[in-house]
Amino acid sequence: MKYFLEDEQANITTITVTLRVQILKQKFSQSLGLPFKELLPSSVIEQALSELKIRYYRRLFDPIVTLWVFLSQVLDTDKSCHNAVSKVIAYLAEIGVEIPSTDTSAYCQARARLPEELLENLFSQAAQNIEEKVTIEHLWCGRNVKVIDGSTVSMPDIVDNQSCYPQPKSQKDGCGFPIAKIGVIFSLATGAAIALCIDVLNTHDIKLARKLYKFLNPLDILLGDRAFCAYADLVTLLKLECDAVFRKHQARKTSMRQGKVVGDCDKLVTWYKPKKCPKGLSLDEFDALPQTITVREIYYYIVIPGFRTERVSLITTLLDKATYSTLDIVGLYGQRWDVELDLRHLKTTLGMDVLRCKTSSMVRKEIYVYLLAYNLLRSLMWSAGTTYGTPPLRLSIHRHSPSFK
Known part of the structure; x- marks a missing residue:
C-alpha cells in the first residue's frame, strides 16, 4: 500500500507539473513580450534539442519554458530573476492552479542547464530565417552586404567573470568591472545579427573579424571601418x-x-x-x-x-x-552607420551594455539570448514592414514601440 500511495502521489505531481507547463506555454505564446508562437515556436526549440541530442526531465522549467522566460527577462525593464519568476507565478495564479515557490533557484538552475550551443544555434537560425525572405530589390547592386563592427559589454564583478574577462589593467582591483569584447556581423538588408564572437577586452577587432569570416557566403560584401582594413584580410576575403x-x-x-x-x-x-x-x-x-x-x-x-x-x-x-x-x-x-545604430539598440535600447549573470558561461548565454531576442524583433519588424509597405529598417526598436507591447 505504501508503494501504491507513492506511485499515486508521483502521478499527481506529474499531472500538476504538466498542467502548469501547458499553461505557461500558452501564456508565453500569446501575450508576453513577443509572439513566441509565431517567431520561436516550441517545435523549433524541440527540433534544435533533438539535433543536439539533448534530453531533459519533465519539470516546470523545461528548456522551452526556461528559454521563453529568459527571452522575456532580457526584454523587460526589470531584468531580475525575481521579476521573471514573479510573472510566471502571476500567470499560474490567474488560472487558479497550484503555484510554485517564489524562490528563483529553480529558474536559475534551469537557465544554467541550457546549453550554449543550443542558444547559438537558435540565434543563427533566427537570422537565417530573416535572410531567406530577402529578395533582389533589398540587395545592393544585386549583392548581399554584411556589416562588421566590435563593441564591449560589462558584467558583475565576480571572481569567475574577472578571470575570464578581466577589467582594464588601467583600473585598480575593486574599482572596475569585467569587460568582454564582442564582434558582430549584421545584415545590411535586414538589420539582423548574423554572427557573434566573444573574447577578452584587449582583443583587436581584426582578430575578432578573422573568427567571423567563416559565417560569410560567397559573393557577400563585407563593410567595415579602418580597423579591418589589412592586407591579409583583403586576401582572405577574396579567397572566400x-x-x-x-x-x-x-x-x-x-x-x-x-x-x-x-x-x-x-x-x-x-x-x-x-x-x-x-x-x-x-x-x-x-x-x-x-x-x-x-x-x-x-x-x-x-x-x-x-x-x-x-x-x-x-x-x-x-x-x-x-x-x-x-x-x-x-x-x-x-x-555603415546603420551598424552603429544596431549596436546601440542592442546595448542601450535592449540593455545589453550591462549584463547581469555571475559566471562566464552564463554571461555568454546571456549575450546569445539578447541577440536571439534582437533577431526575433527584427523578424517581427520585417513582417510588419513588408505587410504595410514600410521599409523594415525604418521601424524603431525603442522600448515604447509596438514591438514591446
Whole structure:
C-alpha cells in the first residue's frame, strides 16, 4: 500500500507539473513580450534539442519554458530573476492552479542547464530565417552586404567573470568591472545579427573579424571601418569569393598620385605584401600571401561649416567601375552607420551594455539570448514592414514601440 500511495502521489505531481507547463506555454505564446508562437515556436526549440541530442526531465522549467522566460527577462525593464519568476507565478495564479515557490533557484538552475550551443544555434537560425525572405530589390547592386563592427559589454564583478574577462589593467582591483569584447556581423538588408564572437577586452577587432569570416557566403560584401582594413584580410576575403569595402587604415600612406585613374577621386592601386609578418598571422599564413594585390581607392571630403574638412579614403576590392560606381560605393559606406545604430539598440535600447549573470558561461548565454531576442524583433519588424509597405529598417526598436507591447 505504501508503494501504491507513492506511485499515486508521483502521478499527481506529474499531472500538476504538466498542467502548469501547458499553461505557461500558452501564456508565453500569446501575450508576453513577443509572439513566441509565431517567431520561436516550441517545435523549433524541440527540433534544435533533438539535433543536439539533448534530453531533459519533465519539470516546470523545461528548456522551452526556461528559454521563453529568459527571452522575456532580457526584454523587460526589470531584468531580475525575481521579476521573471514573479510573472510566471502571476500567470499560474490567474488560472487558479497550484503555484510554485517564489524562490528563483529553480529558474536559475534551469537557465544554467541550457546549453550554449543550443542558444547559438537558435540565434543563427533566427537570422537565417530573416535572410531567406530577402529578395533582389533589398540587395545592393544585386549583392548581399554584411556589416562588421566590435563593441564591449560589462558584467558583475565576480571572481569567475574577472578571470575570464578581466577589467582594464588601467583600473585598480575593486574599482572596475569585467569587460568582454564582442564582434558582430549584421545584415545590411535586414538589420539582423548574423554572427557573434566573444573574447577578452584587449582583443583587436581584426582578430575578432578573422573568427567571423567563416559565417560569410560567397559573393557577400563585407563593410567595415579602418580597423579591418589589412592586407591579409583583403586576401582572405577574396579567397572566400567575397569582396570588401573598408575605410583605409591611417597607417597606410598610399599616394593617390600613383595608380590607374578610373574616375574622379577613384583609382586602381597596387598594394604590396608587408615586409614583416603582422601580429595575429602565423609564418605559414604570411608566406602564403601573394606579393601584390590590386585594390580600388576612392576618396571624398566631408565639409561641415565650422569644422575642419575631413578627407575619407575607402579601399575596396570591387574593381569594376561600370558595375559599382564611385557614388554607389561612397553611398554604401555611408550606410555603415546603420551598424552603429544596431549596436546601440542592442546595448542601450535592449540593455545589453550591462549584463547581469555571475559566471562566464552564463554571461555568454546571456549575450546569445539578447541577440536571439534582437533577431526575433527584427523578424517581427520585417513582417510588419513588408505587410504595410514600410521599409523594415525604418521601424524603431525603442522600448515604447509596438514591438514591446
